[in-house]
Amino acid sequence: MERRLDTNKTLKEALQEFRLDKKEDIPWIIKLLENPLSPLALPGKISLFNHDCLHVLLDRKVTASDEAFVIGFTMGNDPKTKPWHLKIFKFFSQYIYPHPYRFSRDNFSGFDLGFNYGKSLKIQFNIIDFSKYQDVQILWVRKILGIDEKSLLKLRVIGNYYQDQKLISLRDKNNIQRSFFKLNNILRILSAIFCMIGGILLSSNTRDSGYGFIFLAVSSGTLLIASLLQRDKIMIFYSAMLFLFVDLRGIYFWLIA
Secondary structure (H helix, E strand, O other): OOOOOOOOOEHHHHHHOOOOOOHHHOOHHHHHHHOOOOOOOOOOOOOHHHHHHHHHHOOOOOOHHHHHHHHHHHHHHOOOOOHHHHHHHHHHHHHHOOOOOOOOHHHHHHHHHHHHHHHHOOOOHHHOOHHHHOOOEHHHHHHHHOOOHHHHHHHHHHHHHHHHHHHHHHHHHHHHHHHHHHHHHHHHHHHHHHHHHHHHHHHOOOOOHHHHHHHHHHHHHHHHHHHHHHOOHHHHHHHHHHHHHHHHHHHHHHHHO
16 A cells, blocks of 8 residues: 555655755756746746645655646646646647656646646645745644645545556557457468468469469458558558459459350
């Protein structure tokens, strides 16, 4: 079971156990969009110290999903936040932010959870001076600021459920892909076998050589199905031309006409 935060500790004590980023380690692009001193900072902008305090008060660690939750919380909590602010942040955090600060699309489910929770609270957290609460127990700081522990637990359960669903979806997708590639390879192997048998019959130059076109037709037909499954346009065209203009034509002139 995951170890939770001891709420009897003071905010200062919890911060001392928290792995914090130093100001000089924060990339400039993040400071540009999130630092209150930046003229281009988005709504929800907050000082690094206050941001770390929120990690503690919201019982969030330092994973990408937890970081996304806290940023989502501050943006949702700021009444100035507009939909286009969210689009800007999600674009930059997904494509422009450097690693390990960059978010993946999966992290935005945590961001949205944090956003909605921050929006539901009346106090605007990014303008609070958390330094005056450093010697207060986390339990009491939460009560003072209206952060409900039951809500935090519920949000964590929902977040874990989302993660589990993504893992299940990814597992099912991988199983489908494995099945697909297995079927595709079997069809290609069968195509090669039928092609070899058909080629041997044709090259034998006997009375029954014409039956080789039947095997060649099965070969090109099997290859066509495999190419359709793989959406390989060149091989679809190639196998279809063989089937229609070589194999079927050979069957007609050698076995029917």
